[in-house]
Amino acid sequence: MSSPVRVRFAPSPTGPLHIGGVRTALYNYLFARKMGGKMLLRIEDTDQNRFVPGAEEYILESLRWIGIEIDEGQGVGGPDAPYRQSERKEIYQKEAQRLIDEGKAYYAFDTAEELDAMRKRLEQANAPAAQYNAITRMQMRNSLTMKADDVKARIEAGDPFVIRLKTPRKEEVRLNDLIRGWVTVHSSAIDDKVLLKSDGLPTYHLANIVDDHLMGITHVIRGEEWLPSAPLHVLLYRYLGWESTMPQFAHLPLLLKPEGNGKLSKRDADLGGFPIFPLQWTDPTTGQVARGFREDGYLPEALVNFLALLGWNPGTEQELFTMDELIATFDIAQVHKAGARFDIQKAQWFNHQYIRQRPDSELAPTVQQQAEAAGFACSLEKAEKIVSLLKGRVNFAHEIFTEASTIFNAPTTYDEAIVAAKWNEDAIRAVTVFRDALQTFDGDFVADAIKHTLSDTMQQAGIKQGKIMQAMRLALTGLGAGPDLMLTLEIIGKDETIKRLENALSIL
RNA sequence: GGCCGAUUCGUCUAGCGGUUAGGACAUCGCCCUUUCACGGCGGUAACACGGGUUCGAUUCCCGUAUCGGUCACCA
Numbered sequence: 001m002s003s004p005v006r007v008r009f010a011p012s013p014t015g016p017l018h019i020g021g022v023r024t025a026l027y028n029y030l031f032a033r034k035m036g037g038k039m040l041l042r043i044e045d046t047d048q049n050r051f052v053p054g055a056e057e058y059i060l061e062s063l064r065w066i067g068i069e070i071d072e073g074q075g076v077g078g079p080d081a082p083y084r085q086s087e088r089k090e091i092y093q094k095e096a097q098r099l100i101d102e103g104k105a106y107y108a109f110d111t112a113e114e115l116d117a118m119r120k121r122l123e124q125a126n127a128p129a130a131q132y133n134a135i136t137r138m139q140m141r142n143s144l145t146m147k148a149d150d151v152k153a154r155i156e157a158g159d160p161f162v163i164r165l166k167t168p169r170k171e172e173v174r175l176n177d178l179i180r181g182w183v184t185v186h187s188s189a190i191d192d193k194v195l196l197k198s199d200g201l202p203t204y205h206l207a208n209i210v211d212d213h214l215m216g217i218t219h220v221i222r223g224e225e226w227l228p229s230a231p232l233h234v235l236l237y238r239y240l241g242w243e244s245t246m247p248q249f250a251h252l253p254l255l256l257k258p259e260g261n262g263k264l265s266k267r268d269a270d271l272g273g274f275p276i277f278p279l280q281w282t283d284p285t286t287g288q289v290a291r292g293f294r295e296d297g298y299l300p301e302a303l304v305n306f307l308a309l310l311g312w313n314p315g316t317e318q319e320l321f322t323m324d325e326l327i328a329t330f331d332i333a334q335v336h337k338a339g340a341r342f343d344i345q346k347a348q349w350f351n352h353q354y355i356r357q358r359p360d361s362e363l364a365p366t367v368q369q370q371a372e373a374a375g376f377a378c379s380l381e382k383a384e385k386i387v388s389l390l391k392g393r394v395n396f397a398h399e400i401f402t403e404a405s406t407i408f409n410a411p412t413t414y415d416e417a418i419v420a421a422k423w424n425e426d427a428i429r430a431v432t433v434f435r436d437a438l439q440t441f442d443g444d445f446v447a448d449a450i451k452h453t454l455s456d457t458m459q460q461a462g463i464k465q466g467k468i469m470q471a472m473r474l475a476l477t478g479l480g481a482g483p484d485l486m487l488t489l490e491i492i493g494k495d496e497t498i499k500r501l502e503n504a505l506s507i508l
Numbered sequence: 509g510g511c512c513g514a515u516u517c518g519u520c521u522a523g524c525g526g527u528u529a530g531g532a533c534a535u536c537g538c539c540c541u542u543u544c545a546c547g548g549c550g551g552u553a554a555c556a557c558g559g560g561u562u563c564g565a566u567u568c569c570c571g572u573a574u575c576g577g578u579c580a581c582c583a
Binding site for chain 1: 509510511512513514515518519520521522523530531532533534541542543544545546547575576577578579580581582583
């Protein structure tokens with residue numbers, strides 16, 4: 001009870017990390033930090049068929065980007081190494097053997113075809129569930145039905161076999177979930193799960209329990225899809241003699257599709273035009289590229305904030321949290337029980353908030369790079385001014401450059417509706433006298449001074465400023481709307497401003 | 509289908525027997541902005557249904573409905 005908290009994130013390297021996995025990792029991390037405990041990273045690569053090269057590195061980099069620090073495990077090392085399950089084969093085999101020796105598990109030699117036939121037969125007989133269990137096991141080819149000598153002979157001959165758990169026929173299995181409370185399942189609903197596969201590697205169930213025990217895991221925080229097999233895990237802890245130190249379970253609600261039924265999938269993300277992976281991912285076999293939150297312009301702190309609040313809420317009205325604030329307020333017991341729909345609009349809003357908060361100097365290099373990539377000269381100083389003018393208008397940093405297009409590009413066309421409505425005698429006269437005034441303008445070409453010049457000249461010319469402002473904007477940017485015009489001109493500079501006014505005069 | 513779980517505005521959620529059911533996103537309106545956006549202010553909008561328990565149920569219990577998860581030598 002008083003042992004220090006140790007949690008683990010245990011992904012499978014079968015591809016890029018799903019955003020739901022990121023949230024699971026985040027909740028583990030928040031819990032660990034909150035409790036002053038440790039966060040481990042274990043790689044569950046017991047399925048050789050589904051192994052994808054690069055996936056492990058991807059997981060590591062994703063966690064790093066999102067700001068989740070691993071205390072022990074793959075990538076950082078630790079006292080319980082190795083942390084890759086494929087490298088711990090012997091450990092699982094030893095425990096599986098122990099279960100066999102103690103009569104809690106058995107060898108099974110059934111082929112895939114035989115298993116298939118058994119399931120079909122049971123289905124046709126209208127059995128409640130077609131499973132390998134306390135009843136059906138006695139009709140199958142395993143060490144419970146075969147003579148000991150035959151079993152021994154087959155194993156020695158190198159025949160493929162699996163080790164199955166001898167699940168009790170009638171037993172109530174209970175577990176106290178931190179989020180859901182007591183969950184009770186009857187053992188008849190659990191079948192004789194394969195613990196050790198014919199390739200000698202363990203299944204998730206065995207590997208998971210053995211490792212969590214050996215690594216001193218105190219709390220298992222994982223997705224709700226594991227809830228149905230949790231009773232099986234309790235049974236395994238019991239059979240392995242580790243029930244007194246069994247970790248506490250907490251099953252997290254799932255992330256659901258933005259609309260319609262079911263859990264969030266890659267397809268929903270594609271349909272909705274948003275990412276579902278933290279980082280961009282290139283499939284090593286097909287070469288297909290899947291977008292990432294990072295590459296799409298999401299700030300890690302925005303994604304963390306968004307994810308943290310999908311399924312958990314501190315009960316206050318605060319919406320914006322730093323990682324430290326999340327850690328301080330996180331409470332696993334307050335995690336919601338029902339699944340949460342994934343609403344990308346809210347994620348964008350969070351990003352907007354964090355972009356707004358960012359110092360101009362941090363956003364400026366992005367703008368500068370984009371400008372230069374597009375063939376425009378742009379000093380860091382200029383980029384910073386652009387950022388300060390536009391960052392409040394956007395959700396993503398890269399949109400600042402897009403918003404700044406009227407700064408970099410002199411208008412080549414002019415909004416026709418505005419031309420028709422606003423480009424009149426007064427407008428032409430206003431633009432003309434303003435240009436003249438700027439030609440003799442000396443001093444700092446800054447927004448305030450420009451503004452004074454404009455209002456002075458308009459007054460002298462007897463033109464009401466309000467009447468011609470939109471035409472002035474049209475002449476300078478080609479558009480009828482946009483950010484503060486005076487600040488825009490300051491960034492554009494005097495010469496370019498005059499040039500644009502003259503252009504408008506000759507074209508319109 | 510069996511088993512397990514869930515159910516408060518369109519969405520994320522607060523609520524833990526007595527509230528005008530609160531906040532946020534989205535949406536709508538107003539203000540600000542000589543424009544647009546941002547921002548500020550305000551509006552529309554929810555306790556799945558039926559039984560109990562109780563002086564009193566969104567809140568506790570039981571059903572029903574709906575949704576979800578799971579039933580592999582995948583995790």
